Amino acid sequence: MLQTISLLVENKPGALMRVVGVLAARNFNVESLTVARTLDDSLSRMTIVVDVEPKVRAQVVKQLNKLVNVLQATDLTEEKSVAREMVLLRVRAEMANRTAILKEAEIFQARVVDSSIEGFAIECTGDPEKLDEFMDLMRSYGEIEVTRSGLVAVSLEPKKLRLASPIPVGAAEEEQEELERVVSK
Amino acid sequence: MASTMQPPTGAGTLMSGSQILLECLVREGVELFFGYPGGVTLPFYDAMYSHPIKHVLVRHEQNAAFAAQGYARATGRVGVCCATSGPGAMNLVTGLVDAMMDSIPVVAITGQVTSKLIGTDAFQEADTFGITRPATKHNFMVKHVSELPRIVHEAFYLASTGRPGPVLVDIPKDVFQASTHYQPVDAIHLPGYKLYTEGHTGQIRRAAQMIWEAERPMVYAGGGIIHSGAHQELRELVELADLPTVNTLMGLGALPGNHRNFISMPGMHGSYAANMGMYNTDLIIALGVRFDDRVTGRLNAFAPHAKVIHVDIDPSEISKIRNAELPIVGDAKKVLVKLNKVMKELEGEMGSLKAAARAEWWNTIRGWMEQHPLEPQYSLDEIKPQHLMAEINRISNGEAIVTTDVGQHQMWAAQLIRYDHPRLWINSGGLGSMGFGLPSAIGAQFACPDKLVFSICGDGGFQMSIPEFATIANHNLPVKIIVMNNGYLGMVRQWQELFYNNRLSQVTLDHFPDAAMLAGAYGFPGKTIEKVEDLRPALEEAVNTPGPYFLNVKVTPFENVYPMVPAGGAINEMVLDQPQPVEVGS
Ligand SMILES: Cc1ncc(C[n+]2csc(CCOP(=O)(O)OP(=O)(O)O)c2C)c(N)n1
Ligand SMILES: [Mg+2]
Numbered sequence: 152m153l154q155t156i157s158l159l160v161e162n163k164p165g166a167l168m169r170v171v172g173v174l175a176a177r178n179f180n181v182e183s184l185t186v187a188r189t190l191d192d193s194l195s196r197m198t199i200v201v202d203v204e205p206k207v208r209a210q211v212v213k214q215l216n217k218l219v220n221v222l223q224a225t226d227l228t229e230e231k232s233v234a235r236e237m238v239l240l241r242v243r244a245e246m247a248n249r250t251a252i253l254k255e256a257e258i259f260q261a262r263v264v265d266s267s268i269e270g271f272a273i274e275c276t277g278d279p280e281k282l283d284e285f286m287d288l289m290r291s292y293g294e295i296e297v298t299r300s301g302l303v304a305v306s307l308e309p310k311k312l313r314l315a316s317p318i319p320v321g322a323a324e325e326e327q328e329e330l331e332r333v334v335s336k
Numbered sequence: 337m338a339s340t341m342q343p344p345t346g347a348g349t350l351m352s353g354s355q356i357l358l359e360c361l362v363r364e365g366v367e368l369f370f371g372y373p374g375g376v377t378l379p380f381y382d383a384m385y386s387h388p389i390k391h392v393l394v395r396h397e398q399n400a401a402f403a404a405q406g407y408a409r410a411t412g413r414v415g416v417c418c419a420t421s422g423p424g425a426m427n428l429v430t431g432l433v434d435a436m437m438d439s440i441p442v443v444a445i446t447g448q449v450t451s452k453l454i455g456t457d458a459f460q461e462a463d464t465f466g467i468t469r470p471a472t473k474h475n476f477m478v479k480h481v482s483e484l485p486r487i488v489h490e491a492f493y494l495a496s497t498g499r500p501g502p503v504l505v506d507i508p509k510d511v512f513q514a515s516t517h518y519q520p521v522d523a524i525h526l527p528g529y530k531l532y533t534e535g536h537t538g539q540i541r542r543a544a545q546m547i548w549e550a551e552r553p554m555v556y557a558g559g560g561i562i563h564s565g566a567h568q569e570l571r572e573l574v575e576l577a578d579l580p581t582v583n584t585l586m587g588l589g590a591l592p593g594n595h596r597n598f599i600s601m602p603g604m605h606g607s608y609a610a611n612m613g614m615y616n617t618d619l620i621i622a623l624g625v626r627f628d629d630r631v632t633g634r635l636n637a638f639a640p641h642a643k644v645i646h647v648d649i650d651p652s653e654i655s656k657i658r659n660a661e662l663p664i665v666g667d668a669k670k671v672l673v674k675l676n677k678v679m680k681e682l683e684g685e686m687g688s689l690k691a692a693a694r695a696e697w698w699n700t701i702r703g704w705m706e707q708h709p710l711e712p713q714y715s716l717d718e719i720k721p722q723h724l725m726a727e728i729n730r731i732s733n734g735e736a737i738v739t740t741d742v743g744q745h746q747m748w749a750a751q752l753i754r755y756d757h758p759r760l761w762i763n764s765g766g767l768g769s770m771g772f773g774l775p776s777a778i779g780a781q782f783a784c785p786d787k788l789v790f791s792i793c794g795d796g797g798f799q800m801s802i803p804e805f806a807t808i809a810n811h812n813l814p815v816k817i818i819v820m821n822n823g824y825l826g827m828v829r830q831w832q833e834l835f836y837n838n839r840l841s842q843v844t845l846d847h848f849p850d851a852a853m854l855a856g857a858y859g860f861p862g863k864t865i866e867k868v869e870d871l872r873p874a875l876e877e878a879v880n881t882p883g884p885y886f887l888n889v890k891v892t893p894f895e896n897v898y899p900m901v902p903a904g905g906a907i908n909e910m911v912l913d914q915p916q917p918v919e920v921g922s
Binding site for chain 2: 161165172173210217218219220221313314315318320322
């Protein structure tokens with residue numbers, strides 16, 4: 152099944168490589184992955200769609216959370232969220248079809264971003280199913296070429312960000328000693 | 337840990353990257369580390385020249401990583417290794433993956449080509465950062481000398497906290513050379529590194545109830561107990577409710593081998609009683625374990641009647657393989673301290689709830705133990721491998737450090753040598769890396785100079801680490817190197833015999849070097865024995881001779897390790913002994 156995960160990641164060297172690497176190493180099939188900066192440009196937001204057995208869904212989130220640079224991994228699959236994707240497509244259009252294509256685009260609230268003798272370049276946004284339909288439709292008019300953006304999603308329930316607080320250097324040792332003290336009491 | 341070596345350098349002093357790195361190592365309490373120099377680490381080795389920190393020159397970088405592990409496994413402190421760029425760093429990789437699999441705290445420092453050459457296929461350039469990403473818990477590339485102190489302290493913190501593991505710091509040559517006004521770092525901030533150590537109080541209470549309610553409980557304790565130093569708490573729990581206990585290959589010594597509640601090791605080469613116990617239990621109390629396939633065998637036949645309480649510091653281990661009815665994320669020690677407290681609170685009310693069933697359960701287990709004990713085998717004309725282990729066991733008496741390589745000898749050493757404390761048994765469990773035995777003994781002996789350290793190797797794996805004889809000789813390390821020489825890659829031969837019609841393909845080890853000459857070439861004593869009557873005196877001589885000793889023990893070549901759960905088999909369907917050949921005509 153498809154699982155959608157929203158990931159908040161520190162923009163540290165190799166952050167993307169770590170995410171992609173752990174998904175590959177754990178044998179999770181990646182359907183799509185998008186990355187971009189957030190308002191805080193030291194952080195990136197990724198939306199990842201994986202195709203996994205339902206019983207490993209929790210593992211996917213745990214493995215991503217284990218990455219040191221991941222601040223938050225949220226499973227949006229069953230959460231209140233909105234998800235959108237964009238497709239940019241080029242359709243070759245016979246002169247006779249051009250008006251019909253424009254009409255269809257309008258129905259899908261797609262925008263023509265380029266027009267030439269060969270045909271149109273069209274931008275369409277929506278959920279992935281809507282885009283599938285739109286592409287099928289366009290294909291019936293002529294040869295098409297598509298680039299999909301991959302899914303971006305946002306949760307509708309604000310999530311509290313739980314972060315680790317700073318730790319004095321040498322705290323690991325001290326914590327161990329503290330533990331010994333507690334235990335020996 | 338405060339170091340006595342050198343007063344910490346004050347803030348603002350102008351220092352090179354190399355000097356800063358050494359200063360940070362001192363601040364982390366590093367007394368010694370293992371490494372091998374090269375082109376891009378020249379500036380670092382130059383700074384070391386006039387610095388009190390001790391660097392041990394190994395003879396191959398893989399062994400620097402294994403020695404660092406030996407040090408870490410014997411002490412619980414971070415082991416440190418160092419290598420140059422390209423080939424040096426690549427040689428560390430096996431040791432890092434090994435540390436990753438067994439959760440061993442190691443910090444690896446690698447040199448990298450000068451920053452402006454990165455990405456140009458420069459001489460001895462390798463993408464160490466990329467290649468070691470999946471080989472480490474986390475890794476760093478230092479871009480600027482000012483980041484160095486922060487990164488080094490983060491590396492030690494990550495390696496040693498939570499679920500421990502290897503961390504690598506890749507440092508370009510120009511960063512070693514650059515100078516800056518050193519600013520000590522006083523806090524680490526890794527906002528995404530969340531540790532769950534305490535354990536949920538409610539879950540812990542529920543666990544205590546489940547334990548008292550169980551009729552056939554089994555404690556399944558592993559490496560996590562040793563990493564968190566929870567052995568005393570484990571013992572307390574086990575005694576509180578008189579719980580039968582198995583220790584995994586990684587957990588041997590967690591409960592003393594001579595403890596009356598200790599059954600033995602479960603799994604592929606576990607004992608009959610341990611595996612039957614795991615099969616028949618109604619409650620698994622899993623503490624710092626990960627339900628490895630070598631323990632569980634075929635999953636649907638593993639503890640089919642049991643509920644599972646799973647305590648682990650790594651949330652991703654819980655319900656990864658086997659669903660846990662009661663998960664507790666936390667540090668084993670902290671959780672056990674709390675659990676024991678609740679156990680005691682509930683003892684009055686619940687303690688004798690299942691007394692009869694428990695007594696019955698113990699009877700059954702004792703019955704299994706008597707029926708098929710893990711016992712050494714002896715022969716009058718040949719040294720059996722099990723006999724060798726029994727003799728080492730007699731000398732060690734539960735107290736010596738034993739490192740092994742990988743193969744049959746490893747399994748016999750796990751089965752037949754007793755470990756009465758944690759951190760005595762040192763072996764490559766998860767990765768099963770041949771070549772581990774000798775260098776890890778070096779690390780352990782450096783960490784514990786006064787302890788008796790046996791390095792038990794197969795004749796195969798031993799030959800992967802012979803160069804380290806030089807390191808041992810160099811430092812006159814009193815490691816007792818015992819080769820269990822069966823003339824074969826024994827474990828592979830065993831599988832070929834049992835599962836490939838005895839077609840022995842590429843497993844014969846001819847031309848083993850003469851032990852006296854080999855050790856003699858490095859300046860320490862060595863000997864080969866093959867007579868049964870020589871075994872005890874030779875081992876005693878090895879132990880009583882000061883300094884290193886190499887004993888090559890020729891054993892029965894075709895002995896197999898039993899019991900055995902064939903890969904993917906059910907744990908209650910062990911092969912207990914060598915199938916007897918059927919006589920023709922009978
Ligand atoms: C680096 C590495 N290569 C190959 C193996 C596969 N392997 C596992 S056990 C074994 C045989 C080891 O032979 P030896 O060292 O003589 O030990 P024995 O089994 O005879 O005790 C081999 C080849 C391994 N574990 N590690
Ligand atoms: Mg052998």
